[in-house]
Amino acid sequence: MGFAPTARQRELVELAARLGREKFAPRAARYDAEASFPFENYADLRAAGLLALCVPEAHGGLGADFATYCLVSAELGRHCGATALTYNMHACTMLWSGPMTDDLDMTNAERAQHAERQALHFRRVVKDGAIYAQPFSEGNPSAAGRAPFGTLARRSGGGWVLNGKKIFASLAGAAHYYGILCTEDVDGASRKDTIYLAVPADADGFTVTGPWDPLGMRGTVSRTLVLKDVFVADQAELMPRGVYYQAANRWPHMFLTLAPTYLGIAQAAYDFTVGYLRGEVEGTPPVKRRMYPTKQIAVAEMHVKLEQTWAIFLRVIAEARVDPDKAARLRLLAAQYTIMENANDLCRLAIRTCGGQSMLRSLPLERLYRDSRCGSLMLPLTAELCLDRLGRDALYESGESDEA
Numbered sequence: 001m002g003f004a005p006t007a008r009q010r011e012l013v014e015l016a017a018r019l020g021r022e023k024f025a026p027r028a029a030r031y032d033a034e035a036s037f038p039f040e041n042y043a044d045l046r047a048a049g050l051l052a053l054c055v056p057e058a059h060g061g062l063g064a065d066f067a068t069y070c071l072v073s074a075e076l077g078r079h080c081g082a083t084a085l086t087y088n089m090h091a092c093t094m095l096w097s098g099p100m101t102d103d104l105d106m107t108n109a110e111r112a113q114h115a116e117r118q119a120l121h122f123r124r125v126v127k128d129g130a131i132y133a134q135p136f137s138e139g140n141p142s143a144a145g146r147a148p149f150g151t152l153a154r155r156s157g158g159g160w161v162l163n164g165k166k167i168f169a170s171l172a173g174a175a176h177y178y179g180i181l182c183t184e185d186v187d188g189a190s191r192k193d194t195i196y197l198a199v200p201a202d203a204d205g206f207t208v209t210g211p212w213d214p215l216g217m218r219g220t221v222s223r224t225l226v227l228k229d230v231f232v233a234d235q236a237e238l239m240p241r242g243v244y245y246q247a248a249n250r251w252p253h254m255f256l257t258l259a260p261t262y263l264g265i266a267q268a269a270y271d272f273t274v275g276y277l278r279g280e281v282e283g284t285p286p287v288k289r290r291m292y293p294t295k296q297i298a299v300a301e302m303h304v305k306l307e308q309t310w311a312i313f314l315r316v317i318a319e320a321r322v323d324p325d326k327a328a329r330l331r332l333l334a335a336q337y338t339i340m341e342n343a344n345d346l347c348r349l350a351i352r353t354c355g356g357q358s359m360l361r362s363l364p365l366e367r368l369y370r371d372s373r374c375g376s377l378m379l380p381l382t383a384e385l386c387l388d389r390l391g392r393d394a395l396y397e398s399g400e401s402d403e404a
């Protein structure tokens with residue numbers, strides 16, 4: 001069950017660590033204070049080739065698979081939560097549209113057509129440095145997977161006309177393309193009629209509106225998108241018609257990709273605590289607090305919780321694949337729940353253990369605490385919904401009911 005990262009995975013994580021330490025961490029407080037998008041960090045990610053992390057090597061990218069993405073993302077999360085979370089939306093659009101979709105059932109004609117469309121999206125990222133956002137939330141039950149998306153797409157001469165609204169769209173105003181999940185506007189449409197289209201930021205009828213002044217993850221700039229009669233050509237499809245529904249059911253780990261950011265935040269809170277108690281945190285007097293038994297016990301508890309979180313994370317990313325068995329599906333929900341809840345709890349323990357001076361705004365811990373609060377709210381696998389599905393799926397086999 002041990003997880004041994006490959007040499008390539010270690011190399012990519014080290015690249016993310018270097019950027020994080022040298023560039024992202026020093027800028028994080030400013031983006032947080034201003035609730036502004038980390039444009040400089042994206043310029044650095046672009047220069048390092050990391051915008052193309054999940055673009056296959058055959059298309060000029062770094063060819064990262066699911067597990068590699070998760071490891072890189074966790075490292076980014078240690079240095080700037082908002083950068084890591086928004087990077088998830090971009091990088092995983094490539095992962096979803098690329099290797100995950102390739103695993104799913106399509107006719108030969110659909111597969112050939114999808115290959116052409118994938119190539120277009122990959123080229124934009126590799127050659128033009130384009131950024132993709134992933135807005136699916138609408139403020140209705142659709143993002144929880146309980147109803148069709150309310151944003152509608154109607155067929156119109158060689159393309160689609162979109163109407164609707166997306167809330168909490170991270171990278172709003174910063175992305176070049178927005179991967180909009182919407183429902184084909186047909187009679188009796190269901191979740192099976194979901195389509196996934198990349199809308200260019202400069203499309204007619206597309207606007208970014210509303211304020212963004214949240215508790216945490218302030219640099220994500222997750223504002224509202226309004227689509228009014230927005231036309232996109234067929235080549236905007238990020239997945240063939242009907243395939244998103246298949247992906248959500250057959251590649252369920254696709255929704256775990258938000259969690260590594262929060263594992264990185266948990267690690268950062270632990271690292272801060274150790275440094276602070278040793279009197280080594282930059283910007284604080286070199287006062288040691290490590291000799292008190294209560295501090296030692298608190299750090300031990302944090303260490304145990306952190307190791308437990310890493311353990312389930314590493315196990316789950318190693319077993320992510322198309323059509324996982326029931327045990328792996330349940331473990332995925334347990335992992336998401338564990339990471340999101342433990343991240344916030346470790347930040348809480350960090351502040352409690354380090355004490356009052358540690359939560360001053362001049363230090364990163366209070367930002368980690370606020371950012372970590374957002375993890376268990378992320379649909380479709382909020383902490384509540386993970387428990388809801390875990391309990392039900394553990395007790396019922398597919399298709400079972402208690403009705404007579």
Ligand SMILES: Cc1cc2nc3c(=O)[nH]c(=O)nc-3n(C[C@H](O)[C@H](O)[C@H](O)COP(=O)(O)OP(=O)(O)OC[C@H]3O[C@@H](n4cnc5c(N)ncnc54)[C@H](O)[C@@H]3O)c2cc1C
Nearest residue numbers: 134135136137139144168169170217222374378379382384
């Ligand atoms: C920093 C940040 C960045 C984000 N970025 C993005 C993004 O880029 N793209 C995107 O699409 N979304 C994004 N989101 C949105 C996020 O995934 C959620 O959609 C959003 O927080 C939903 O808020 P809501 O109040 O409308 O949730 P609601 O749908 O009102 O749900 C509230 C809570 O009720 C519970 N709940 C919901 N439905 C059910 C149900 N059927 N049964 C039982 N319980 C249920 C859930 O636990 C949920 O947390 C972001 C959120 C944050 C905080």
